[in-house]
Amino acid sequence: MTHSLAAARTDGGNSRRAGAQIPGSRSRHPDLLSPASTRAGVAAAPPALPPVLKTRDATMGFGLKTVLSSVTLEFRRGTINAIIGPTGCGKSTLLRAFNRMNDRSPTFWRRGSVEFEGCDVSAGTPDPLELRRRVGMVFQRPNPFPMSIRDNVVAGVRAHRLAPRRELAAVAERHLRQVGLWDAVADRLDDSPFRLSGGQQQLLCLARALAVEPDVLLLDEPTSSLDPATTEIVEALLRTLTPRLTLVLVTHNLAQAGRVAGTTAFLYDGRLVEAGETRQILAAPREPETVSYVTGRIG
Amino acid sequence: MLRGRITAEQVTRGTLRALASIPLAALAALVVILLVQALPAVRYNGLGFFTHDAWLPGSFYADPVTTHGVSHPPGASYGALPLIAGTLESSLLAMVLAVPVGIGTAMLVVEKLPARLSSAAGFFLEVLAGVPSVVYGLWGALTLGPWLARHVSPVIAAHAPDLPILRFFRGATGAGEGLFAAGVVLGIMILPIIAATTRDLLRQVPRQTVEGALALGLTDAESMRMVGFPWVRTGVLGAAVLGLGRALGETMALAMVSGTVLGASPHNFYDTFTTIAATIVSQLDSSLTDGTGFAMHTMAELALVLLAITLLVNVLARVIIHSVSGTALPVGRGV
Structure with a gap:
């Protein structure tokens, strides 16, 4: 049932955490979530x-309604991680679990743990x-606030x-x-942000999110309402972060x-069907459902 | 066949045009009739109508006199200053009370109450908006007014500093009929209009925008203040004008709570007074007994003044809203 993603880590530092909680780990694919270390070799x-x-x-x-079942996943510091899957698979719910936006709904419930820097997000610290x-x-859609462009950027800072x-x-x-x-x-x-183009508005929202100096940025299909040229700009920007x-x-776009x-x-x-290095997921998926999705047969 | 369809199309279009012009025609007819009726009063009363306090219908039983070609009872002298001032003062007080409370109520209903309680609160707001004004008037005259005079007015009067303007809040507090009680009753009457409209506007704020504020780590209150409310600001201004319009024209409740004192301005915040609308309704009967018809002409002039004030408020509101919406807010631009 539980699909491991983070898989068994061969690097010692993490086995302390990883060992116990990841059933069905695939030892032949070490360190799936650390492409950098994979490239450099585990030793380095x-x-x-x-x-x-x-x-x-x-x-x-x-x-x-149960939206997500037994998801075990982890994201390493300084990496870009995609969550893919068809509409209604629970991508957004998973994403919104990390910043507790789901808690806004009075009927939301959760079992298992969702942690930020080792503490359950619901623990109250922070x-x-x-x-x-x-x-x-x-x-997904640009959501500037009804205030000037400058005030938008510093709304959170304020x-x-x-x-x-x-x-x-x-x-x-x-x-x-x-x-x-x-x-x-x-x-x-000092002008209204609503006169900016959709792409500029989305960049403004990115600036607003970055201005409060976060450690993590959750992006819920941030380019799905943008044209290809603007999408490219946003993607290039994401790589610089x-x-x-x-x-x-979270993206629809493989x-x-x-x-x-x-x-x-x-x-x-x-369900978390499969997780690992993007190249592997897209080029050589192991699970039949992943194969169907990346080849366009489902979703 | 085709010809038949074209004719039907033309008939439909013509009918719709005729129906659409009814409101315009009604307003035009209203203004013309008021103007014609008010003209003799305008000519005789002159500008003094706006500058003095006296309200003397003259002697209805003596022979009529003719001045400037207008036939009127001897001794007739009308000054509408206290009426105009009373209308504006009571409406202003109502706005001062109802706008903050109404906006606060709307925010609470939208943001803090669970869905079921929120819809119940909405239901009560609508019921409150539908209560006939005579009921408010009776309640104000019998219960609220005396209660305010006994428990609230003395406290305000005792603590108001003896300074210009603020001196208006000192002095005798009366028995319950007067400016203060009327303002409070009016405020309660327009509260549901402002609260319900603001609530509907706040519900139009896109969920993603509010979530954007919350996801930034803003509290519910901060997100409401920085995002939700600015989003609907112009619409709320429209709601306030809607309420002001009702307050300015409100008749029955004010006729019952104001004390309808003619010929004098209120001495302080608690004194009896009257408004244009309340005067028209309370003086209608006796005006009909003026054989020269001059008292009725004066009533028409009063009505014209009230209409002008209401129109002015609406135009002013549109100008303000237009200048504010220069920042291109997405919703709630209209009145």
Whole structure:
């Protein structure tokens, strides 16, 4: 039932955590979620850090409906990780478990653990507000706030009091530059963001998410409403965010997973079917369901 | 066959056009009739109508006199200043009370209450909006007014500092009929309008936008203040104007709670007063007994003034909303 993703780690540092909790691990595919160390060879791998995000036997749903069953997964620091699968497979629910956005629904329930930096996200340390600052989120459609472009970027900075008032303009500029939007909006920072194009709005939302200096960015199909050219810009930007940030990217677009993600997890019907290095998942999937999905027979 | 269909199309279009022009025609007829009726009063009362306090219908039993070609009872002298001031003051007080409470109620209903409680609260808001104004008036005159005069007004009067403007809140607190009680009753009457409209607007804020704020680590309250409310700001302004329109024109409740004192402005916050609408309804009977018809012409002039104030408020609101929506807010732009 439980499909291991993180598989058995041959590197010692992690076996402490990994050993007990991952049934059915495939020892012949060591360290699936650390492409960097795989490429470099296990011996040369940096001392294994504990994963930033991790679920263990996580089962969750809403009311009587079980959306995810026994998902065990982990994401290493500084990596880009894709979650793929057909509509309704539980990708977004899994993503939203990490920043507790599911908790907004009164009928949401969960068993098993979902951890951020070794602590269950529901444990209260960090509290939900700080958790959401450190585990940021970008949504499917651009969702700028009804305030000026500059205020949009620093909305979170202001709420968390991360910078004194006089530095807010500089913070806004820094993050607008980071997402490559500065030249386009420099002369209209006080204007409404709703006049920007969809792609620019999404970049603005990225700048807003980055401005609170998160450790993790959860991206819920961030380019599905964008044209190919803008998608390319966003993807290039995502690659620049590592290794400082850890990215978890839910996507419908297999090619996108192939372009940006080091590891990919395939969810189907609420189960984690297979996870590992993106190249392997896309080119040589092991499970029949994964094969069907990546070849376009399901989904 | 085709010809028949074309004719049917033309008939439909013509009928719809005729139906669509009914509101316009009704408004035009209303304004024309009011103007014609008010003209003699405008000519005789002159600008003094807006500047003095006296309200003297003159002697209906003496022979009529003719001034500037207008026939009127001798001694007739009308000043609408206290009425106009009373209308504006009571509506202003109602707005000061109802706008913050209404917005707060709407935020609470949308954001904090569980679904079932929220729909119950919505139901009560609608019931409250549908209560006939005469019921509010009776309650205000019999219960709320005296209660305010006994328990609230003395406290305010005792603590208001003896400074210009604020001095208005000092002095005798009366028995319950007056500006303060009328403002509170009016406020309660327009509260459901503002709260229900604001609630409907807040429900239109896209879920993704609110979630965007929460996902950034903002609290529910911060997300409401920084995202939810700004999203609907112009719409809420429209809701407030809707409420103001009702307050300005409210008649029965004010006729019952204001004390309908003619010919004098209120001395303080608690004093009896009257409004344009309340005066028209309370003076209608005696005006009909004016054989020259001049009192009725004055009523028409009053009605015209009230119409002008209401239109002015609406136009002003549209101008404000238009300037605010320059930031291109996505919803709630209209009044």
